[in-house]
Amino acid sequence: AAFQQAAQTLAAAGEWHRLFDLRLLQARYELGLDVGRRDAIDDVEEPVRTRLEAAYLHACREVGELLLDAGRYREAWMYLRPAGDKQLVRERLSRAAPDLGDDDALDELIEIALFEAVDPERGYAWLLQRQGTCNGITTLDSLQSQLSPGDLRACAAILVRHVYGELRGNLRGHLARLKGEAPATLSLGELMRDFPELTEQGSYHLDPSHLVSALRYARLVQEPRLWSMADEMVEYGRRLPDDLQYPDVAPFEKTYVANSLYFGALLGRNVEEAIDFFASRTRRIGAGGEGPDSGRDDLEAAAAYVDLLSRLGRPGAALQAYAELTPVDRELGPLTPSLLDLARASGDWDAYADACRRRNDLVALIAGAVSRQG
Template sequence: MNNSALDEFQQRVTREGAGPALEFLIDQLRREERFHELFEALKMQLRHRMQLPIQGNESSDALDPAIRDQYENGLIEVCRDVGMELFRAGRFREGWMYLRPVGDRQAVIAVLDQCTPTDDRIDEIIEVCLHEGVDPPRGFRLMLDKYGTCNTITTFESHQAALDLSTRQCVASILVRHLYDELVANIQGHIERQEGLVPAQSSLGELLQGRPWLTAEGNYHIDVSHLGAVVRFAEILDAPNELRRALELSQYGETLDESLRYPGEEPFRDNYGAHRLYYEALLDISREPALEFFQERALFVDPHYDSTLAVEVYVDLCVRCGRGDEAFRFALEHLPPGTHTRGIAPPLVELARATKQTAALAQLYRDRDDLFGFAMTLLLGQSDETS
């Protein structure tokens, strides 16, 4: 701040008092983008307007409750003001320090929509969006653009447990589309080199038809570890167009040399073949054989000694294919109360309520002499009947 500004501030204090002088100070700091000092000046203005000492050291808890609420709400608005200014200036990490207590994710997202991230600031946006949970899909998109598929897949795998289903679906969709488009482009290039013409087909399934040589002799067109991970991530998707991409990625995986088809965990030991059946079931393509396959795999394992994954996948697949009664029956037998699961299949009580079979579940709790489970199920059943 130059000497003329200092003189102007002093004159305003003398002529007009602290209020107008603080307005001048705030305008000056805002123009000069001295945002941390702006925060302190706005706090001083808030205290002055509330007739509190301009420089206060007391805790807000010491204030009268009515004044305390007004003061704390005012501080939130001060944080919002400074945080948004920092975001608009491209200083995202600093801005988030002020915006975190505001808790208005949508406002932050709206400001991010108007920002064009520069290379030296992308890491800050990724940190705020992903690691601070403001907008994880945006964070993953930026990570994919800057750091590539491998880092993004690794980060997604480590963050999945902290993300809700909707967010996980969004990120899985981003990865499926990205890998699918990259694979299509690579295969089109291979076909052009082999056949001398750019292929007319644009979908992966069409490109593969009649061209077994594409993956002969151990050929592949994408990192196979990325392919396996993305095919697995796609299990949670619902949109038919995304499921079709996942199906075609699985079909491509099936054409790879056996040494490149890494096995998964039951029921996806044959990773690509089983996932093809999984997506065919969801898309209602040869649904019955697919469901039979997953039922067989679920019966093959013992959830008391092996993983419950195969049983949970079959139960969840039945639900998603409109076979709720079968899902409840199978879960009641193979995932009884007390079974430690991975949370893939809906809870037993949820299945019972959805299929109006709470009485059967209540009887199971009675047979097990489980008072709490019996009471909960009985009361939920009565509540469902009266609602």
């Protein structure tokens, strides 16, 4: 009774951290441990240790939920992270309505959602609102290796929509200055088609490096609507002066030529031409073999080619390309379909087994056998 009364008093006063301490004290008392000592849980012997761990996690959930109710997300996550309650925090973040004028509150939400990976997609959208395109791209670049493929694709989609909207808005602003008005319903592509003067005489409406970055991330997304947005941004880039058409990573050094073929193929345009182009890029880069970046360029070119074939519904060809173009001791990375993914999609288990044997990868060979049976 004394513990419960004290808990009610602390909760009413908003003394959440002291409530947590009280719950741990209560657990030690109920388990017959010395309440005057603060032994680490690992130092407590079984079976008491398991019960103490359960009490600790229960206290984490209790206090974490109370802090969530109070809108103190950073402190709440400190308790809910060890309890593994990411979904609860994600659900609460989905109901948050941050004040864009309250920098501290918004930064706290971004920290938990994006940098603690509780809800990266939502957190990244908030970050773009808070910090803008330049910092948004820099941040996503720095987080690439930390985000899961699904979360990275979701953030990439947010960036593509953001940059498309920014570019379209800037063209509409330019049109309004020229004509006195700008139709609200026109897409980026329609603005360029109907008002070609917007992109004449060296005009540009967005940092060209931001456009290159947005297209690089657009190659990760899987929604046809976003491919169409990217295709329109490519067309805008092709109208830029030559000195503003910045190169990208291999095989997209000629940014707008290569991206036009890539997104065009995904949208059903000049498919065979695109396949031939990216196939030739893998051969040309692979034949070079010089310079500090040659190995990385080889893998980037192979990944783009394999990914394109897979997206075009040619998993068998993608499997063959993966096996032929990738060194036996290397993988193409988590954003490219794996050999096993391609074998499942194509049903070409013989080619998969051959690739595994060349790689001397017994584990992958067994994984294929199990998948084939299933």
